[in-house]
Amino acid sequence: MITILNSDKNEVQKLGDLKPGDRAEIIGFEKAPVDFENFLHRLYEVGFLQGSILEVLQEAPYSRDPISIRIKEATYALRRAEANLIQVKLCE
Amino acid sequence: MNKKIALVGTPNAGKTAVFNLLTNSQQRVANYAGVTVDSAEADLILPNHHATLVDLPGAYSLHPYTDEEKVLLNAVKSTSFTGMILVVDATQPERAIRFLIEVLNTTTMPAVVAFNMIDLAESRGYRYDLKKLSQILGVPVVATMAVKKKGLVDLIIELEKEWFEKTRSPHQFFPVDDHASKKNSILEFYKKSDLVVKEVCLKKGGVDKRTERIDQIVLHPVWGILVLLLVLGIAFQLMFNLAQIPMDWIDSLFKMLATQVGMLPIPEMVKSFLADGVLAGIGGTIVFLPQILILFALILFLEDFGFMARAVFLLDYWMGKVGLHGRAFLPILSSYACAVPGIMATKTIENKRDRIITTMMIPLTTCSARIPVYTLLIAAFIPNTAVFAGVKLQGLVMLGLYLAGTLFALVVGAVLKKFFFKGPRSPLFIELPSYKWPSFQSISKGLIYRGKLFVTRVGTIILALSMVIWVMVSFPNKEKSFAYDLGHFIEPVMKPLGFDWRISMAMIPTFAAREVMVSALSTVYAVGDGGEVSNTDKLSQIIQKEWPLATGLSLLVWFIFAPQCISTLSTIRRELQSTKWMMVSMVYLFVLAYFAAWLTHSIALRFSM
Structure with missing residues (x-):
């Protein structure tokens, strides 16, 4: 069996850059502007935490933004720009 | 003394269904210190005790994100309540248990937990040991499926047994240091609550396939837009055509009553006051009710079904083009019937600036009170000539007035955003809940409550003012x-x-x-x-x-x-x-x-x- 090594798999990406169908693990967070602290806190509370696994389900038609993300059995909509505060690594 | 029990829960956990299950039909507008959000309250149906249940707005945590969520924090800390019923969603064990632990560690108020939507969770494969959960948390836990009235008896038994006589001693297993305000402590906190989940959630369930299938249509580039247009089309059709029928009835009823008053053997002055002051005031309020109730029924249905969050998802990008937050969709839609419910609906917009912008725009959307004035003036001054293919000029002018209102609303929004509320767009955070078939009872109760709220809020003002105006013209x-x-x-x-x-x-x-x-x-x-x-x-x-x-x-x-x-x-x-x-x-x-x-x-x- 041949395994194709994909270096992308281990690269740190921003959540906002993922496509529908991508599964990823959260590995860290960007420094948030002051205005976004409450927002980021809310994300932590619903389970956007280091080590959590998430899945991008869909993107809004035409604009391709916001995207819907499943994490801890629930689905949330986030704008790509704001999702970029979250650093992820794609899962195999 | 009448006990007040708080109904507390996470959003989309079926809290309102539990409220309807446990109370009689006499809903009132809750009124106690610290509440700025309209909450319903009603008497609990218990055989041996008497108490009032207050339906507080749902919240994800005690760290409030919107004005609506602040109510929960205030309530948990206040002395207004002697106990609480906690409602959580059994299809989301991690979030449910984290929420329970957070609330139970913040207050010593006695509590009973309704582990709701248990049927849904079990059909997806979840299995729970709720006795264990009850032991760990130190409060009774009842499995419920409120929309199917399942678990009602157990819940009543537990409420009667518990009866909120003494405060709980906070258990020390999961101390939360100052509301887990830092990320690390939330992480620690999650780790601990995950341990509880491992103990009580015997088997994890699968994802909700039905919701995924519906989303394939509702969020589809072609079908999704068609569904959205269809929903908007139905909304306006119901508001303007269907509502017109009962509105005409009400109008003729009040005209008839005025005629009746005219024939009473009382002085002319009193007649005139009754007909032009009082009846005109009451009629002027009630005539709006059909339209508002029809619109609310549709909105309640779409909200309970799970569509409203999808509409925000579909429209957020485009609304951003005119400086609006996606969540402004619902308030603005409501305000085509009346600005009052529209403005009241802005409290789900978390950012104060966005909320102000939306509120300032709302009076420009063409509310139904303008229609009679437009109709009169158009009939008098616009010739009803055919423009093309059966389209009449009068109809076009009416449409133009609607569009003008909407257009100026957008301009005002853009100007406010550009010159007075500079800065980046406030972030979007919205849950896309599982689709659920709304219960008739839940919608009708919500409708009665909102109708009452409208009549008391708007009716009293219109009535008082129409009496003042009668004095002024008489x-x-x-x-x-x-x-x-x-x-x-x-x-x-x-x-x-x-x-x-x-x-x-x-x-x-x-x-x-x-x-x-x-x-x-x-x-x-x-x-x-x-x-x-x-x-x-x-x-x-x-x-x-x-x-x-x-x-x-x-x-x-x-x-x-x-x-x-x-x-x-x-x-x-x-x-x-x-x-x-x-x-x-x-x-x-x-x-x-x-x-x-x-x-x-x-x-x-x-x-x-």
């Missing part, structure tokens, strides 16, 4: 009343717009509700001609004869912007808790209205010369 005498004097007093100001003292006078009562303009004009012209002009067609003929075209057009344009009714202004003040913004909204709309009407009048004069 004293000292009908020919030279206070309103007559006031009309003459403001005439010089209104002259440049083409409005004489009669129009100025008829405008005064529009502060109660805009559509009163029609009956006010009837009164004014009846007074002037010494005859009775009650028929709108007759009135339309009279003003067509009496007013120049420029005046008619100018008045049409005036009504796109102003005047604001008092109900709207008082709602703005209450919801934003700011007299300043109420004044801003009143002044800016008057200035806009004055300028636009003046411009219309001047241009129309130039062309008709």
Whole structure:
């Protein structure tokens, strides 16, 4: 069996850059502007935490933004720009 | 003493269904210190005890993100309640248990947990040991499926047994240090609650396939847009066509009642007060009810079903183009019926600036109170010629007025965003809940509650004002009343717009509700001609004869912007808790209205010369 090594798999990406169908693990967070602290806190509370696994389900038609993300059995909509505060690594 | 029990839960956990299950049908508007959000309360149906259950807004945590969520934190910390019922979603064990632990560690208030939507969770494969959960948390835990009335008996038994006599001793297993305000402590906290999940969740379930399938359609580039347009189409169709039927009934009912009053053996003055003051005031409120209830029914259905969050998802990007947050969709849609429920719905917008912008825009959307005025003026001044293929000019003008209102609302939003509320867009966070078939009972109870709220909030103002206005047009005498004097007093100001003292006078009562303009004009012209002009067609003929075209057009344009009714202004003040913004909204709309009407009048004069 041949395994194709994909270096992308281990690269740190921003959540906002993922496509529908991508599964990823959260590995860290960007420094948030002051205005976004409450927002980021809310994300932590619903389970956007280091080590959590998430899945991008869909993107809004035409604009391709916001995207819907499943994490801890629930689905949330986030704008790509704001999702970029979250650093992820794609899962195999 | 009457005990107050708080109903607390996460959003979309079926909290309202539990509320309906546990209470009688007599819902009231909750009223206690610290509540700025409208909450319903009702008596608990328990065999041996008496208490009031207060339905608090759902929240994800005790760290409030919106004004609505602040209520929960205040309630948990307050002494207003002797106990609480916690409702969580069994299909989301991690979030549910984290929420339970957070709340139970913050207060020593006794509690009973309704582990709701258990059927749904079990059908997806989840299995729980709720006895274990109850042991760990130190409070009774009952599995419920509230929409199917399942678990009601167990819940009542537990409530009777517990009966919130003494405070709980907070258990020390999961101490939360200052509300887990830092990320790391949330992480630690999650780790601990995950341990509990591992103990009580014997088997994890799969994802909700049905929701995924529906989303493939609702969020589809082609089908999704069609569904959204269809929903909007149905909303407007129901609001304007279906609602018209009961509105006509109500209108004729109140006309009949007024005739009846006219035949009573009582002094003329009392008759007039009853017919033109009291009945006109009550009728003026009730006539809006069909439209508002129909719109609310649709909104409640779409919200319970899970569609509203999807509409925000679909529209957020495009609404951002005009400086709006996706969550402004629902308030703006509501305000096509009436600005009051629209402004009340802005509390789900988390960012204060976004909320203010949306609130300032709402009075410009064409509410239903403007329709009778538009209809009268269009019938009088716009010829009903066919423009093309059966489309009549009158219809086009009506559509144009709607579009003008919407367009100016967007311009106001963009200007506010650009010059007064600079800065980046506030972030979007919204849950896309699983689709659920709404229960009829839940919708009808919600509808009754919102209808009551509307009648008390708007009705009392309209009634009071219509009585004041009756005094103004009746004293000292009908020919030279206070309103007559006031009309003459403001005439010089209104002259440049083409409005004489009669129009100025008829405008005064529009502060109660805009559509009163029609009956006010009837009164004014009846007074002037010494005859009775009650028929709108007759009135339309009279003003067509009496007013120049420029005046008619100018008045049409005036009504796109102003005047604001008092109900709207008082709602703005209450919801934003700011007299300043109420004044801003009143002044800016008057200035806009004055300028636009003046411009219309001047241009129309130039062309008709």
